[in-house]
Amino acid sequence: MIYRSEARRIAAEIQRVNGRVLHVYFGNIGVQLLPLLRNSPVPVIVSFHGADAGVDMNRRAYRNAAQEMFGLARLVLARSEALAQRLAEMGCPREKIRIQRTGIPLLRFRFWARLAPEDGAWRFFQACRLIPKKGLQNALRAFARFTETYPLATFTIAGEGPLLAELTALALELGVAERVRFTGFLAHGPLLEELSMAHVFLHPSETGPDGNQEGVPNSMLEAMSTGLPVVATRHGGIPEAVDDGVSGFLVAEHDPEALAQAMLKIAKAPARYPALGAAAAKAVAERFEQGKQTEVLERCYAEAAEM
Numbered sequence: 001m002i003y004r005s006e007a008r009r010i011a012a013e014i015q016r017v018n019g020r021v022l023h024v025y026f027g028n029i030g031v032q033l034l035p036l037l038r039n040s041p042v043p044v045i046v047s048f049h050g051a052d053a054g055v056d057m058n059r060r061a062y063r064n065a066a067q068e069m070f071g072l073a074r075l076v077l078a079r080s081e082a083l084a085q086r087l088a089e090m091g092c093p094r095e096k097i098r099i100q101r102t103g104i105p106l107l108r109f110r111f112w113a114r115l116a117p118e119d120g121a122w123r124f125f126q127a128c129r130l131i132p133k134k135g136l137q138n139a140l141r142a143f144a145r146f147t148e149t150y151p152l153a154t155f156t157i158a159g160e161g162p163l164l165a166e167l168t169a170l171a172l173e174l175g176v177a178e179r180v181r182f183t184g185f186l187a188h189g190p191l192l193e194e195l196s197m198a199h200v201f202l203h204p205s206e207t208g209p210d211g212n213q214e215g216v217p218n219s220m221l222e223a224m225s226t227g228l229p230v231v232a233t234r235h236g237g238i239p240e241a242v243d244d245g246v247s248g249f250l251v252a253e254h255d256p257e258a259l260a261q262a263m264l265k266i267a268k269a270p271a272r273y274p275a276l277g278a279a280a281a282k283a284v285a286e287r288f289e290q291g292k293q294t295e296v297l298e299r300c301y302a303e304a305a306e307m
Helices: 004-016 027-032 060-072 081-089 136-147 164-173 188-197 218-225 256-267 270-287 290-306
Strands: 022-024 044-048 075-078 097-099 123-127 154-158 180-184 200-203 230-233 248-251
Touching (some): 027 044, 027 060, 123 136, 136 154, 154 188, 188 218, 200 256
Parallel strands (some): 230 248
């Protein structure tokens, strides 16, 4: 936690700029700022995004501090209904929780219609940190199973993280190393180029060994907004974005065979493929468009300021 002297300094700065609301952007940061929250000169909002609503909650001191933070906050924002439920289970009063979803700038991730590849060269794509909760090992296993039917398929993984060496070795072990490409982190332009070439976005998230879970993955929403159907897991807030059988397919966590079967289901019904992508883009536009979510956030600010 910050020192009381730091809390006093931040509080003085809030007053100097005539601040009306203090927005703490991650739940774990709210715990670190408890000395400030105890004496904040303005109402406090704390927003949770996924990983910050599970990690360290098995530690009594942290759990107690989180519950004090819930008591001090005027409003608590969650990125998904699933995350809101988790916060309630952690002790946050349900009447304080508001859903404020990730806002996707649709002008930066424009929709374009795609057709299924006639030669069976399906291109799968996943963009994320290379960490356990992203389900990358199962994505590779499912892809290897898929190539038994469609040997021209490729899988591109964009991102950096501690699992790179392990994933590279696994691709080699599975016999698909020549069909799997690791690009590292991609800036916006190269990311759009990869999305434009892809046919399906994979995101088989799973709860990490430390309790780390997703909210609704931004990279998945960005891919959907461009018209990519998704194959993912019933994890966290993902089912609130992906309608199973409409904009993609959802399977259970830790099940690479079910993941592969969902991928094959898309490939074996090419006439249906364009409708899946169109539905994915429509879902993001209706539920996650940035302007609409900015309005939700502004209403939360006004509500907290008036309390």
